[in-house]
Amino acid sequence: MQVDDTDRRILRHLQADPAQSMAALARSANVTEATASRRLERLRQRGILKGQQAVIDWRKLGWEVEVSLRVSLDKTHPHAFDEFSAAAREVPEVIEIQSFLGRVDMRLQVIARDMAHYQEVYRSRILTLPHISDIEALMHIAEIKRGETLPI
Incomplete structure (x- = not known):
């Protein structure tokens, strides 16, 4: 191309x-x-330009908490990745899902209105996702750089 x-x-x-x-x-x-x-x-x-989108600052809409969850899955289950991914897509507060090779299998980016809301989402929606063997939460405190443009 x-x-x-x-x-x-x-x-x-x-x-x-x-x-x-x-x-x-x-x-x-x-x-x-x-x-x-x-x-x-x-x-x-040709699929080079995928489209254009509105970039919304969700913080200005009242979503104050952002947490990155690193998830390890029970890989003894043959469909763990697919079932986990499908279930995670159904959680509205999960705004990004990535898969990795290595000790961490998946990363979820989660937003919430406040810490009480995050705790409710974490307990009722995240911890109930299938095949989780380990989970680590990283609280987002500042954005240093976001690469929204390519050096072309």
């Missing part, structure tokens, strides 16, 4: 301001609107 300098330039400017109009994107990338539109469509069709 070849991506040339023009595609990279369009993607850089799109990352910098995803809400800009097609005219503004084309102007900043130094191409015509038709070229920008055609190239974006080709990048979407």
Whole structure:
């Protein structure tokens, strides 16, 4: 999948301001609107550009607690990963699920309105997830860097 300098330039400017109009994107990338539109469509069709999304600051909506849970699963059960993942997807407060190779099998990113809400979610929804053999909670205190753009 070849991506040339023009595609990279369009993607850089799109990352910098995803809400800009097609005219503004084309102007900043130094191409015509038709070229920008055609190239974006080709990048979407090739799966390079997956889409655009609204990034919502959930803290400003009253979600004050963020916890990263490192989970080790009982790997003696042949469907432990699939069953755990499916059940974790059903917990609305779980905003991210990642799987790993190593001592830790899964990581869940959990948000809550406050510590009382987190305790309720943890006890009633997290600890009831299937096949957990060990769990470690890491309380989020500050975001130092978030890589939302690629160095293209």
